[in-house]
Amino acid sequence: MEQESKVLIERYMAAYFTVTKRMNGELREVLQDDMTMDQFQIIDYIVMQGKVTSTELADTFAVGKSSITAIITRLADKGILERTRDNDDRRVVYLSLTERGIGHYKKAQAKIMETLSTYLVHFNAEEVEGFLGVFEKLAYLLEEESGES
Template sequence: MDGDKVKAFIHRYEEVYFFAAKRVTAIVTEKVLEDITIEQYQILRYITMFPNCQATMLAEMCGVNKSAISAMIERLVQKGFVERMRDEKDRRNVFLESTAKGRGVYEKGEQQIQKFVSSYLTELSEEEIDTFLTVFEKISASMAMKERGNER
């Protein structure tokens, strides 16, 4: 593919992606996040979806270092959204779980996101949605693979 075509595709991707990301962030922030950032919401989402996860796993999933994830987790703990639990067999292992308050914030956020996104998905066929997600997953997997390759 020639350079001009690649530039045009990248430009289109940026316009679509940034507009959509901005809208979802605005909806979640406006309707859900009273005392939590979008990044903290994302961490809360992972912790709720993967109970008993560890900070290392979250750092990998979010593509940040362990100290950054630890700071975000600490803020969620202080707000009462997440709790740390030590492994009884090996006290060095710390597991994370969302509290009832945290699950409430997560569920409210998910409802708002579902409501917002589904209103636009009705404009597309199932095939179009599947194609979009397949392509987006391929891009995401490619990015993750290249990032892992750069770490070596």
């Protein structure tokens, strides 16, 4: 069983590295003028949450606050994000998208959808659902292990 596990893990690692390397390269290429993948992921998270704090982003993406601050500053300078202070506690700063940011997000999302769609057409609906189910289960296990769920 140990040898079988080793082979499965090696297969997973080989596929993972190929997919992430190639897919990230393609996505970086289609987003090059609009934003980086890190910026897109942060914007996507803000779209889902509505408004967030930089601490929440740092925790969610498991990076230092200085990294988040640098990304936020670049996005704010481009007019994509806006900072709003909490009325009750002026130390708390919320981040949300501007109208311009929503436009950039929709444009980037459309490019990503178009890119990913070219690969999904090679699978039937059952294969896609099966893959996503397993992938989401792995994500859940990883979040549970790190105490994020």
